[in-house]
Amino acid sequence: xxxxxxxxxxxxxxxxxxxxATSGGxxxxxVMVGQPAVTTTPEPIIDIHQHTNYSGRSNxxxxxxxxxxxxxxxILLPAGRLYGLDARCGGNQTVxxxxxxxxxxxxxxxxEVADLPEAREEVxxxxxxxxxxxxxxxxxxxxxSAFLDVIASIAREFHVPVLMHFQFGTYNTSIERFHKTLEKxxxxxxxxxxxxxxxxIDRNHDQTALYPTGRVEPGGITDRLLRDYSNIYADxxxxxxxxxxxxxxxxxxxFMARHQDRLLFGTDCNDVIGRGPGCQGAQTLxxxxxxxxxxxxxxxxxxxxxxxxxxxx
Numbered sequence: 001x002x003x004x005x006x007x008x009x010x011x012x013x014x015x016x017x018x019x020x021a022t023s024g025g026x027x028x029x030x031v032m033v034g035q036p037a038v039t040t041t042p043e044p045i046i047d048i049h050q051h052t053n054y055s056g057r058s059n060x061x062x063x064x065x066x067x068x069x070x071x072x073x074x075i076l077l078p079a080g081r082l083y084g085l086d087a088r089c090g091g092n093q094t095v096x097x098x099x100x101x102x103x104x105x106x107x108x109x110x111x112e113v114a115d116l117p118e119a120r121e122e123v124x125x126x127x128x129x130x131x132x133x134x135x136x137x138x139x140x141x142x143x144x145s146a147f148l149d150v151i152a153s154i155a156r157e158f159h160v161p162v163l164m165h166f167q168f169g170t171y172n173t174s175i176e177r178f179h180k181t182l183e184k185x186x187x188x189x190x191x192x193x194x195x196x197x198x199x200x201i202d203r204n205h206d207q208t209a210l211y212p213t214g215r216v217e218p219g220g221i222t223d224r225l226l227r228d229y230s231n232i233y234a235d236x237x238x239x240x241x242x243x244x245x246x247x248x249x250x251x252x253x254x255f256m257a258r259h260q261d262r263l264l265f266g267t268d269c270n271d272v273i274g275r276g277p278g279c280q281g282a283q284t285l286x287x288x289x290x291x292x293x294x295x296x297x298x299x300x301x302x303x304x305x306x307x308x309x310x311x312x313x
Contacts, residue, residue: 043299044072045285046306049136049163049193049237049266051077052090052098059098061272066105068274069267069281072303073312074106077136077163080113081122085138085165087270092126099130107310109133109163114147115140120154127158132310135163136193138171143178152185161189161309163235166196168207175200175221182229189309191264193235197222198244201255211243216251226259233309234259236288236301237266242280245287256301257293263301264309 047066052059066074076095079085095108110126112119114137123134134155141147143166155162166172175196182190195210203219205212225232235241245252256263265288267281275282285302292298306312 042070044303045070046303047071047074047267048264048306049077049235049268050074052094054089055087055270057270057272065272065274069285076106076108078109078111080111082113085136096126096129107132109135111135113139114151120150123154127160133160133163136165137162138165140171143172143174144180148181152181152188155188156185161191163191163193165194166192167194168196179225182231186231189231189233191233191235192222194238195240198240201244213247216248226262233262233264235264235266236284237268239280242284242287245291249291252291253293256291256297260297260300261305264306265302
């Protein structure tokens with residue numbers, strides 16, 4: 001959920017390719033002497049992780065931000081009625097309203113605090129109103145708890161995925177037991193996100209470290225879950241996803257190749273511009289384009305996997 005990594009800037013040198021990616025993949029025109037301009041159509045991008053009212057950002061600023069990034073379709077994730085997902089994010093009604101205002105650009109999830117008695121009623125209500133998933137589930141419950149059972153059972157009934165924020169000791173705790181939920185609900189697709197999810201790409205991960213640095217040893221919990229279970233995907237958004245790409249770039253290339261069919265692009269960015277070194281979403285987009293082992297993998301991560309998972313036309 002955090003827009004960047006503590007104590008780190010993102011002003012690294014960008015290659016020309018990265019710069020073009022950061023600028024949002026805007027339409028490029030090639031003009032030759034004596035020839036008409038040739039205009040290329042931007043490749044589609046699906047952003048699976050954005051929020052209304054993120055740190056006070058207006059809807060108009062959010063729309064402009066996504067357009068500047070070149071995003072074709074954005075999934076809006078609401079907060080439950082409490083907490084605002086730690087960033088004063090808007091709730092179910094706000095994401096539904098924005099999606100209805102811009103139906104070609106935005107769709108929405110439903111959400112509620114998992115351990116509230118009325119969670120089922122609230123989530124079901126907004127799924128019936130058009131929600132295409134549940135989340136961001138960012139609440140203080142265990143990863144194999146009865147409260148998560150409620151959410152997973154709704155997802156199974158409505159045939160929608162669940163996006164989960166894993167953060168050690170705080171949200172969806174005990175990630176080492178999450179495999180039990182995957183096994184209990186084999187027809188429900190889950191999407192892993194946040195600090196503890198991405199820290200656990202490393203076999204030697206210290207669970208207390210939210211933004212680990214240094215070389216990654218493959219075979220961590222996240223790596224194994226993606227390998228062993230067909231109903232888990234990875235949300236590459238936020239500072240945690242970007243950190244996982246940049247801390248060991250050689251590993252990132254191999255990781256993207258290994259799990260190319262399960263990786264989903266997202267921003268989870270509270271920037272209001274949509275470009276430049278201050279926009280974490282633009283940097284994630286540039287990193288994926290630079291580190292993807294081949295163009296086919298890049299397209300899977302930026303568009304095709306999400307289109308398949310959410311059954312977009």
